[in-house]
Amino acid sequence: MTKTIVVKIGTSSLTQPETGQLALSTIATLTETLCNLRHQGHRVILVSSGAVGVGCARLGLTERPKAIALKQAVAAVGQGRLMRIYDDLFSTLNQPIAQVLLTRADLVQRSRYLNAYNTFQELLGLGVIPVVNENDTVAVEELKFGDNDTLSALVASLVEADWLFLLTDVDRLYSADPRTVPDARPISLISNMKELAELQIQTGGQGSQWGTGGMVTKISAARIAITAGVRTVITQGRFPRNIEKIIQGEAIGTHFEPQPEPTSARKRWIAYGLVPTGKLYLDDGAINAILQAGKSLLAAGIKAVEGEFENQEAVQLCDRNGNEIARGLVNYNSEDLEKICGCHSRDIAGILGYAGAETVIHRDNLVLI
Numbered sequence: 001m002t003k004t005i006v007v008k009i010g011t012s013s014l015t016q017p018e019t020g021q022l023a024l025s026t027i028a029t030l031t032e033t034l035c036n037l038r039h040q041g042h043r044v045i046l047v048s049s050g051a052v053g054v055g056c057a058r059l060g061l062t063e064r065p066k067a068i069a070l071k072q073a074v075a076a077v078g079q080g081r082l083m084r085i086y087d088d089l090f091s092t093l094n095q096p097i098a099q100v101l102l103t104r105a106d107l108v109q110r111s112r113y114l115n116a117y118n119t120f121q122e123l124l125g126l127g128v129i130p131v132v133n134e135n136d137t138v139a140v141e142e143l144k145f146g147d148n149d150t151l152s153a154l155v156a157s158l159v160e161a162d163w164l165f166l167l168t169d170v171d172r173l174y175s176a177d178p179r180t181v182p183d184a185r186p187i188s189l190i191s192n193m194k195e196l197a198e199l200q201i202q203t204g205g206q207g208s209q210w211g212t213g214g215m216v217t218k219i220s221a222a223r224i225a226i227t228a229g230v231r232t233v234i235t236q237g238r239f240p241r242n243i244e245k246i247i248q249g250e251a252i253g254t255h256f257e258p259q260p261e262p263t264s265a266r267k268r269w270i271a272y273g274l275v276p277t278g279k280l281y282l283d284d285g286a287i288n289a290i291l292q293a294g295k296s297l298l299a300a301g302i303k304a305v306e307g308e309f310e311n312q313e314a315v316q317l318c319d320r321n322g323n324e325i326a327r328g329l330v331n332y333n334s335e336d337l338e339k340i341c342g343c344h345s346r347d348i349a350g351i352l353g354y355a356g357a358e359t360v361i362h363r364d365n366l367v368l369i
């Protein structure tokens, strides 16, 4: 049966750790593997990091740049070279590819989100393998994916993929960073997010020298993907042929089982496509009503409002300690919400001088995180 498969490869797998030079044999094997998957009839998307790493190698820089403008310039150098290499290898195997560079803003606006969806569908329908990266050269700090783990999960969610493979430089997820904790326990399967929370995995710092997010962004990417019904696997990039073995049922890497009933596409867009612009702190009654009874959020349950936002923007809903429990689209801007928080719905019109919505966030616009 045709499956949609998203494969993300990180800089740590694409380059030699010692020299920063490209790991050509890995890239070639990855290319062959993805072509095999295409021949088996699957729809394939590659999310490839490496623009900054390859740009650095080209320019003789020995460290990942920290200054934003320099990083953006280096990415512009590296992205072209990266695509040339992919195009050479895929063309040798007669496989057409396409470059798709996205920024966060492309997924925030509903019309652009749907446009991106349509473009992916066309490319996949044409038998093309889209090669996706963040458009690092133009991305502005406030509207960035920041790491390609998140980007790949959002792409997998957008196209409703069956599989997301996060290829990295460790063979799987461990209870702690195996580089610093040698007796860390390997984890093969995570059946749901509650189980993940109970495992209390330590993720340490930033990841490898050239990587961006480390393990923490892979775990949050897995969370986004499984909510969309995408089975997610963290496995080693050095052995791309394992992708085929995993699809055939071999227990390699760490598997995150997809949520049995995926959240609807619109709610996923609210939860992960949009960038929240404020926070609402809720009392225990409101938290219960949302979590247990699936109710809408009323002004009476809001203890405090943080940030500046307009009506219909996305906000985070938090407990008293600031832990996020849900996201939603607000029916009031932050200024009005400050005035009515803690108040009964019947008093809103009197306080604001107009009859607004009865709910602050209607349950159709509210998603549990």
Ligand SMILES: Nc1ncnc2c1ncn2[C@@H]1O[C@H](COP(=O)(O)OP(=O)(O)O)[C@@H](O)[C@H]1O
Pocket (backbone or CB within 6 Å): 009, 010, 011, 012, 013, 167, 168, 169, 170, 172, 173, 174, 175, 176, 177, 178, 179, 201, 202, 203, 204, 205, 206, 207, 208, 209, 210, 211, 212, 213, 214, 215, 216
């Ligand atoms: N709990 C953990 N299990 C496995 N690896 C971990 C864990 N915590 C941190 N890491 C580190 O995450 C690194 C991979 O992240 P990163 O360097 O960002 O890779 P990539 O470039 O593939 O995105 C590993 O090299 C490992 O040292």
Ligand SMILES: N[C@@H](CCC(=O)OP(=O)(O)O)C(=O)O
Pocket (backbone or CB within 6 Å): 009, 010, 011, 012, 048, 049, 050, 051, 052, 053, 075, 133, 134, 136, 146, 147, 148, 149, 210, 211, 212, 213, 214
């Ligand atoms: N967009 C950046 C990669 C960002 C990123 O997430 O890198 P990595 O942690 O190596 O997957 C680049 O192409 O260099």
